[in-house]
Amino acid sequence: MPAGGTSTFHGAQVIENGEIRKEPEYLTSFWTDHALKFIDQSAKNPDKPFFLFLAYNGPYGLSRYQLKPSGNRHEKFYADKKMPSFPRGVIHPWEYNNREYFGNPVSIRRYGEELSAVDDGVGSVMKKLKDLGLDDNTLVIFAADQGWAGGQHGFWGMGDHTRPINAFDFSMKIPMIFRQPGKIPAGNTPDIHVTNYDFMPSVLSYLGMADQMPTEPKSPGRDFSKAMLGEKTDKWD
Structure with a gap:
């Protein structure tokens, strides 16, 4: 979206294949x-x-x-x-x-x-x-x-x-x-508090790609993939 935010749901400007146009369809x-x-x-x-x-x-x-x-x-x-x-x-x-x-x-x-x-x-x-x-x-x-x-x-x-x-x-x-x-076990609700910073290390670890996690700049994110699998996580404050 050219405006970088939402101004309307009908007739909104969208970028499609590099072209800016108005989209008549309900945006969702x-x-x-x-x-x-x-x-x-x-x-x-x-x-x-x-x-x-x-x-x-x-x-x-x-x-x-x-x-x-x-x-x-x-x-x-x-x-x-x-x-x-x-x-x-x-x-x-x-x-x-x-x-x-x-x-x-x-x-x-x-x-x-x-x-x-x-x-x-x-x-x-x-x-x-x-x-x-x-x-x-x-x-x-x-x-x-x-x-x-x-x-x-x-x-x-x-x-x-x-x-x-x-x-x-x-x-x-x-x-x-x-x-x-x-x-991923259905109905599993881990009792830990996570943030969006934790997405990247957790998803990469889940996919077997933990070695692809960037080292610079150092991320504050932590790996909660064990919790996703219903396993006990390491100490999580």
Whole structure:
């Protein structure tokens, strides 16, 4: 995306094959469509590993468009929903930027609409891998860059955007799921606190490529691949 961030989900500028153009399709669906095409193309060379980085930019909580419905296929479903799981309490005094979204039924429903579109996309990718017989031989990582608040503790939006920074669960407990049937035990939830810095050493170790970890500059990341496999990790503070 030329702007380097999200300004709209319809008619957004995208860079495709070096060309900048406006994309009329709902942006989350657009990313999904391209991911599925990439997997289909990669499957034609079964002996060649592939890497797919699918970075959905929704749900997104910083722009004015949160004051209107999403316009995606889930809008009608959410139109009359009360969404009681979103707290409607007192706005925290540290919440400066998103006060008009807090407790706003349109903004709350919009979040549900955007999240359901991501659910569609992830489901389509997982189905594609299974249909092509690739799911057992593919490491799938589902993660996010930061947490999100939907009214919890009086906050709305990106978890790390409060001033001062908070340390509530919605900021610290960011989704991180690793999946590969037959290798990673299902339902395993390690009781350790990891960060995005730990991604590279852990994934390289899991793939048997620990020797490819760069030595300069020295990374603060640590290897939690044993925890992924359900094994006891070394001392982890």
